[in-house]
Amino acid sequence: MNVTMYWRRLRRSESAAFWLFLAPWLAGFLGLTLGPMLFSLFAAFTRWNGVGTPHWIGLQNFRVMFTSDLDFWPSLGHTFLYAGARVALGTVLALALAAMVNTRIVGRTFFRTVFFLPAIVTGVPLFVVWSWMLDPSGGVLNYLLGKVGIQGPEWLASSTWAIPALVLMSLTATGGAMIVFLSGLQDIPLELRDAALVDGAGWWQRFRRITVPLLSPVILFNVIMGLIGSLQVFAEPYVMTGGGPEHTTYFLGLYLYNEAFWYSNVGYASALAWVQFLVVVVLTVVVLRFSRRHVHHLGS
Amino acid sequence: MALIPLYVPLCIAAFFFVLPFLWMLSGAFKGPGGVTAFPPRFWPSHIDGRNFSTAAAGVSMWRYFGNSLFIAVVSTVGTLLSSSLTAFAFAHLRSRARGPLFAVLLATLMLPPFITLIPSYAIYQQLGWLDTYLPLTVPSFLGVGCAFYIFLLRQFFLGIPKELFEAARIDGAGRLRQYASIALPLAKPALITVGLFQFVASWNDFFGPLIFLTDSSKFTLPVGIRFFQSLYQTDYGTLMAASCVTVAPVILLFLVAQKFFVQGIATTGGKT
Numbered sequence: 155m156n157v158t159m160y161w162r163r164l165r166r167s168e169s170a171a172f173w174l175f176l177a178p179w180l181a182g183f184l185g186l187t188l189g190p191m192l193f194s195l196f197a198a199f200t201r202w203n204g205v206g207t208p209h210w211i212g213l214q215n216f217r218v219m220f221t222s223d224l225d226f227w228p229s230l231g232h233t234f235l236y237a238g239a240r241v242a243l244g245t246v247l248a249l250a251l252a253a254m255v256n257t258r259i260v261g262r263t264f265f266r267t268v269f270f271l272p273a274i275v276t277g278v279p280l281f282v283v284w285s286w287m288l289d290p291s292g293g294v295l296n297y298l299l300g301k302v303g304i305q306g307p308e309w310l311a312s313s314t315w316a317i318p319a320l321v322l323m324s325l326t327a328t329g330g331a332m333i334v335f336l337s338g339l340q341d342i343p344l345e346l347r348d349a350a351l352v353d354g355a356g357w358w359q360r361f362r363r364i365t366v367p368l369l370s371p372v373i374l375f376n377v378i379m380g381l382i383g384s385l386q387v388f389a390e391p392y393v394m395t396g397g398g399p400e401h402t403t404y405f406l407g408l409y410l411y412n413e414a415f416w417y418s419n420v421g422y423a424s425a426l427a428w429v430q431f432l433v434v435v436v437l438t439v440v441v442l443r444f445s446r447r448h449v450h451h452l453g454s
Numbered sequence: 455m456a457l458i459p460l461y462v463p464l465c466i467a468a469f470f471f472v473l474p475f476l477w478m479l480s481g482a483f484k485g486p487g488g489v490t491a492f493p494p495r496f497w498p499s500h501i502d503g504r505n506f507s508t509a510a511a512g513v514s515m516w517r518y519f520g521n522s523l524f525i526a527v528v529s530t531v532g533t534l535l536s537s538s539l540t541a542f543a544f545a546h547l548r549s550r551a552r553g554p555l556f557a558v559l560l561a562t563l564m565l566p567p568f569i570t571l572i573p574s575y576a577i578y579q580q581l582g583w584l585d586t587y588l589p590l591t592v593p594s595f596l597g598v599g600c601a602f603y604i605f606l607l608r609q610f611f612l613g614i615p616k617e618l619f620e621a622a623r624i625d626g627a628g629r630l631r632q633y634a635s636i637a638l639p640l641a642k643p644a645l646i647t648v649g650l651f652q653f654v655a656s657w658n659d660f661f662g663p664l665i666f667l668t669d670s671s672k673f674t675l676p677v678g679i680r681f682f683q684s685l686y687q688t689d690y691g692t693l694m695a696a697s698c699v700t701v702a703p704v705i706l707l708f709l710v711a712q713k714f715f716v717q718g719i720a721t722t723g724g725k726t
Contacts (some may be wrong), residue, residue: 165461165594166560168547168548168549168629169547169548169549170549171543171547171629172543172547172551173546173549175539175540175542175543175547175629175633176539176540176544176555177602178536178539178540178595178596178597179536179539179559179596179597179600181596182536182563182593182595182596182597183558183559183596183597184597185577185596186570186574186577186593186596186598187565187570189573190570190571190572190573190574190577191565191569191570191573192571193573193576194570194572194573197572197573204572204575204576205579210633250463251467254460254463254464255464257457257460258457259457259460259461259464265464265468266624267709267712268468268471268472269467270712270715270716271467271471271475271705272471272474272475272710273719274654274704274708274715275475275701275704275705275708276658277658277659277660277676278658278660278675278676278677278679278697278700279478279675279676279679279696279697279698279700279701280474280701282683282690282693282694282697282699283474283477283481283694283697284474284479285487285689286477286481286693287473287474287477288693290653292490292494294477294494296474297494298499326470326471326474329471330611330719333716333719333720334719334720336720337720341660354528372689383565385566385641386566386567387570388661389660389661391682392660393660393680396618401549407568410568411568414572415665420572423572425571427566427568427569427571427572428569430566430568430569431565431566431568431569434564434566435564438564
């Protein structure tokens with residue numbers, strides 16, 4: 155068989171085309187995702203400063219983490235607290251906003267735009283302006299609270315209020331979830347709502363008995379995506395609190411960044427990264443399990 | 455009429471959603487020292503641009519603007535190329551490996567960046583890529599971090615009638631021609647959505663530039679603002695000027711192309 159014939163056959167073969175089209179992604183996946191993942195799994199069992207040779211130390215990183223590291227458990231606990239509050243409140247707010255802008259209210263396009271915008275326009279500039287707004291003495295939030303006769307808290311400077319402050323800020327970035335809810339709401343058959351109306355159900359009953367059950371797959375989706383995102387939070391505490399006060403906002407992401415890039419405990423940081431990953435996976439599975447009894451699927 | 459009570463919560467929420475942006479804008483134009491006034495003035499008494507000159511002095515925010523723009527444009531081009539090629543393979547080319555590989559692709563959606571980051575950092579170090587823009591742009595040409603985009607484009611490609619490709623094949627068009635002259639033009643809305651998301655993601659990215667760049671003249675805007683924070687401490691006027699410059703292009707993109715952002719987000723929400 156000569157070369158041209160071979161080439162012609164290869165060209166006609168669909169499987170060959172598949173692999174050619176996939177080649178860039180496959181190279182990236184093997185070289186920059188799977189490869190590094192396996193290497194960091196290996197590094198989790200070593201002592202390594204990132205440049206020299208890693209020293210195999212077995213389970214010692216994990217033993218230290220779970221028993222003698224004074225930062226690990228508080229960091230994990232505070233990460234859970236932040237993620238839990240952010241996802242719970244954010245989901246409720248997103249659903250409420252979606253339900254309100256799904257009505258025939260005048261100006262709903264304006265409200266949708268306003269609620270969605272901060273989900274896209276986000277990042278460091280917003281974290282900086284929020285730090286300033288949350289300033290205990292010169293900030294606009296405490297000024298407004300003072301206007302209505304409330305002595306505002308110390309926000310980011312207080313170990314009690316730092317996490318609530320970060321959660322409060324995150325609520326304004328909930329527009330993505332609102333859009334997902336909105337498209338879910340628009341899929342609910344109008345006949346169901348009309349039938350309930352005929353039966354004399356009030357708005358709360360319709361919301362509780364029809365909307366929420368029919369929306370439950372979308373709620374589940376938003377909760378899982380929210381958890382995955384907020385368990386990995388990094389830039390907010392890095393820019394706004396540096397992990398303080400008193401390590402209250404020293405979340406897992408910040409902790410392992412410091413271990414890797416500040417203290418050069420790269421082996422230990424790899425172990426932390428795997429623990430973070432497993433926490434995300436386990437929580438997702440738990441939520442999926444729990445939801446199996448509570449999520450309704452319309453039709454199939 | 456029954457809807458009028460809704461305006462109370464809607465307006466309160468809208469106020470808090472918009473407040474940071476108004477505060478940023480008014481802080482930027484209050485001039486030096488204007489931001490420390492207490493009680494705070496909601497609107498500057500006159501427009502003062504001196505905060506912008508401060509932020510443009512030294513290693514200027516305009517330089518950061520250029521750096522950010524360069525990285526965002528290059529990584530968007532890379533993302534569009536790699537994601538559309540990959541999505542086309544997953545949508546229209548048959549192979550026994552297709553199903554399992556697609557499952558692998560979806561699994562990477564859940565992967566925290568930290569888990570691959572440390573070894574990737576070591577790889578870039580070996581390649582001599584640290585403190586260059588290569589780690590921030592090259593991976594996008596290889597579809598790294600593009601799982602969501604690939605998924606979105608694949609859904610779109612699946613919606614293109616098979617007959618169109620059949621007809622092209624009868625006319626002698628190869629796979630590459632079918633991809634370039636049928637799939638890509640028809641998928642323009644989805645490609646715009648992907649391009650916008652990647653541009654904004656790259657523009658807003660803090661973590662990547664923070665880790666890979668050390669020379670302060672190479673910083674992007676988000677890392678630059680952080681750098682300004684260390685230079686100007688609590689001189690919020692200067693910080694707000696740089697912040698305004700950072701968010702302005704994204705706000706503009708959002709207002710012009712809101713439809714595409716909404717479609718992109720809504721597609722993820724389990725319309726499967």
